[in-house]
Amino acid sequence: MRMRRKKWARPELAICPYYCMIPRENRGKWQAQFPQQRPLHVELGCGKGVSTAQMVHANLDINYVAVDLSRDVLGHARRNIEAAYENEEIDNVVLTAINIEYITDYFCKEDSVQRIYISFCNPWSEKSRHEKRRLTHSRQLSQYRTFLVDEGEIWFKTDDDMLFEASLEYFDESGFDIKYLSRDLHASGFTPNYLSEYEIKFTTEDVPTKFLIAVKKPVNAAP
Numbered sequence: 001m002r003m004r005r006k007k008w009a010r011p012e013l014a015i016c017p018y019y020c021m022i023p024r025e026n027r028g029k030w031q032a033q034f035p036q037q038r039p040l041h042v043e044l045g046c047g048k049g050v051s052t053a054q055m056v057h058a059n060l061d062i063n064y065v066a067v068d069l070s071r072d073v074l075g076h077a078r079r080n081i082e083a084a085y086e087n088e089e090i091d092n093v094v095l096t097a098i099n100i101e102y103i104t105d106y107f108c109k110e111d112s113v114q115r116i117y118i119s120f121c122n123p124w125s126e127k128s129r130h131e132k133r134r135l136t137h138s139r140q141l142s143q144y145r146t147f148l149v150d151e152g153e154i155w156f157k158t159d160d161d162m163l164f165e166a167s168l169e170y171f172d173e174s175g176f177d178i179k180y181l182s183r184d185l186h187a188s189g190f191t192p193n194y195l196s197e198y199e200i201k202f203t204t205e206d207v208p209t210k211f212l213i214a215v216k217k218p219v220n221a222a223p
Contacts, residue, residue, distance in 0.1 A: 009075025016078050020096035028110035033094050038063045043117040044100050049077025051196035053084035056093040064093045071097050107147040116144055116154045120198040123163035136167040141174035150218040157211045159202040164210040176214040184208040
């Protein structure tokens with residue numbers, strides 16, 4: 001369901017020092033957005049940033065770019081990040097609005113992304129003709145490969161069984177090895193796990209979280 005427009009979101013983002021207004025201009029030079037060079041991780045579809053705020057604050061030695069299509073939800077993400085840091089300096093996260101379908105317009109090989117997070121994305125399960133819109137579809141994975149370093153990882157979480165099983169095939173087709181897999185993340189004991197709004201919701205409904213870590217094979221090892 002589409003979020004109702006928040007009148008406050010855009011003005012707050014406009015004065016946010018870690019919001020990137022024109023992401024295309026940073027293609028190939030995302031590290032320049034941070035005061036220190038650190039490993040670069042990208043979160044695709046950060047939503048309201050409930051888990052994002054926990055993650056970036058717990059890992060100050062990593063630079064994060066958290067993206068979403070909606071500026072309204074990014075407004076919520078900004079507020080959640082502010083709350084997590086309280087009065088601390090926020091210097092390891094950038095928020096920006098992009099259409100992930102065209103992600104190679106915003107990231108490239110020179111960005112050397114070491115990890116990508118995809119959590120509870122739209123499964124597009126009801127209409128098969130929309131499968132290519134899945135963030136884990138082979139069409140998208142081939143784009144992520146262009147800016148993910150060799151041996152770089154994709155951490156993927158979902159509540160949807162159909163999407164999870166289909167994604168296993170997508171990763172295999174696209175030159176990734178599955179390093180870790182659990183069909184019930186909370187029962188597995190895996191850490192760290194930062195809970196998003198959706199994960200909290202589905203967990204209270206007794207829907208297990210499916211999770212995997214996929215590792216990019218080197219180019220000469222990809223199919």
